Amino acid sequence: MAGSRKIDLAEAMALGPGWRHLCFVMLYAPDPRMFFGCILLRFAVLMQMQFDGCLGFPGSFVDSQNSTLENGLNRELLAKLGEGVSAFSVECTDYRSSHAGDNPHIVAHFYAKRLMLEQLEGVKAGAPRAQDHGLEVLGLIRVPLYTLRDGVGGLPAFLENSFIGAAWEQLLKALQDLELFELGSVLSFETHSYRQHSANSWNLK
Numbered sequence: 001m002a003g004s005r006k007i008d009l010a011e012a013m014a015l016g017p018g019w020r021h022l023c024f025v026m027l028y029a030p031d032p033r034m035f036f037g038c039i040l041l042r043f044a045v046l047m048q049m050q051f052d053g054c055l056g057f058p059g060s061f062v063d064s065q066n067s068t069l070e071n072g073l074n075r076e077l078l079a080k081l082g083e084g085v086s087a088f089s090v091e092c093t094d095y096r097s098s099h100a101g102d103n104p105h106i107v108a109h110f111y112a113k114r115l116m117l118e119q120l121e122g123v124k125a126g127a128p129r130a131q132d133h134g135l136e137v138l139g140l141i142r143v144p145l146y147t148l149r150d151g152v153g154g155l156p157a158f159l160e161n162s163f164i165g166a167a168w169e170q171l172l173k174a175l176q177d178l179e180l181f182e183l184g185s186v187l188s189f190e191t192h193s194y195r196q197h198s199a200n201s202w203n204l205k
């Protein structure tokens with residue numbers, strides 16, 4: 001979906017039945033714990049490993065004709081992540097952005113939902129019992145929001161993985177907008193991941 005444009009929700013919903021709606025969500029929670037006794041974890045941010053080895057966010061196409069996008073997304077989360085998601089619901093008032101691409105006619109909606117750490121842990125604990133676990137979704141991944149002393153380990157190395165669709169851009173934009181991580185320290189125009197993804201950008205500005 002290269003060359004997509006940012007649109008607001010009302011405009012997206014007025015596009016008509018020829019358009020399909022993709023919804024994904026980044027679940028995250030403040031995490032005050034320390035890693036190895038010296039690395040502050042800051043936030044727990046969840047992504048998932050897909051069946052094809054790519055990293056992405058939970059979600060999929062949702063039916064926008066018979067219910068709201070958020071209801072469709074919440075049902076999808078139940079199938080992909082299991083009963084742990086019944087402790088909350090994603091709402092249109094949460095962090096959200098929408099991008100429309102004309103060929104094919106798809107609108108991609110990306111949400112971020114802030115949870116309490118216990119809720120996030122509940123999602124992780126329940127995921128192995130979800131309907132799609134082990135088939136489409138191989139497991140939940142925690143995004144490392146730190147850099148190791150070598151300057152490579154942690155988030156910079158994580159960003160070199162393979163990501164599906166616009167997941168790489170969505171992750172970075174959300175980390176930046178929600179001020180979960182200071183990206184300037186890990187992302188330079190020289191990095192492989194930056195060059196790789198900016199060439200296939202969804203222009204998520």
Ligand SMILES: O=c1[nH]cnc2c1ncn2[C@H]1C[C@H](O)[C@@H](COP(=O)(O)OP(=O)(O)O)O1
Binds near residue numbers: 056058059060061167
């Ligand atoms: O996390 C994501 N962020 C952005 N785009 C994504 C993400 N995960 C998948 N995708 C893209 C890839 C495909 O173009 C569509 C649909 O993927 P999926 O939900 O796997 O749909 P199917 O069941 O395969 O139709 O979204």
